[in-house]
Amino acid sequence: MTDTDELVRRNADFVAAEFRTRPALTINPSGNMMVVGxxxxxVDPTRVLGLEPGEAAVIRNVGGRVTPATLRTMTMLGKVGAAHRDGRPSGDWNxxxxxxxxxxxxDLAxxxxxxxxxxxxxEADLAAKxxxxxxxxxxxxxxxxxxEIRGPDFLVSGLVYDVSTGAVEVTVPPTPVPAG
Structure with missing residues (x-):
């Protein structure tokens, strides 16, 4: 069993081996990317997709689904990002x-x-989900x-990870979101 003492020990290892040597990170992702998983x-999105620390904001919930709560979280994160525009790289947001x-x-069906x-x-609308x-x-x-989301230079894509092979398949290629 992993307990809090073990987590604190692992954190000390992290600080000694990684944290002190990595470049400073900003509040905005360096890859202009948010992943919902x-x-x-x-299925740890950072591991499965090979993301580096600070490269993407990651939201995790049951099923990796876009729910009204997920949309509200994304809106809040957009406001945080906008408050720190100077640290945002140029280019499309993914x-x-x-x-x-x-x-x-x-199983929840x-x-x-x-x-x-x-x-x-x-409940009558669940089949569409x-x-x-x-x-x-x-x-x-x-x-x-x-x-639901509008913005210039904004792309959305859909991937499916196969837990038996470790491979990711692009189901929806990066597609522009309609502006305003």
Whole structure:
């Protein structure tokens, strides 16, 4: 079992081996990137996608789904980023949605009232969320982002990670979000 004492020891190792030697990071991601992924411990977006510290903002939730709460979080993070414009690199902003195979979200299909509450929709609308299919769900969520978020130089893409092979498949290639 990993306990708090073990975490503090690991942190001391991190400080000694990595933190002191890495370049200073800014509050804005150096890669102009935000990744939304699942809380499943097999699918750490930074490891799966080979991201360096500070390269992307990462949001993790059940299923890596774009819910109203996720959209509110993204809006808040946008405000934080805007408050620190001087540290933002130029170029397109990339939102990457990362879903995965064998997701526990599929187990929640047996609890429609819970899922309806999670998505903040009526139970009758759950079929449109493609809860049992990560390829379908990442398409649903990229479409939702394209409808709900506006901005110039903003791309959204959808990836599916296969937990049995470790490979990522591009399901929705980087697509511009309509401006204003």
């Amino acid at each position: 699942c809380v499943d411990p097999r 939102l990457v949605l990362l879903h995965h195979t064998d997701c526990g979200m599929t 047996a609890f429609p009232e819970l899922l309806a509450d999670y998505f903040e929709i009526p 493609s809860v049992r299919d990560p390829y379908g769900s990442v398409r649903v969520d990229t479409d939702l982002v394209r409808r």
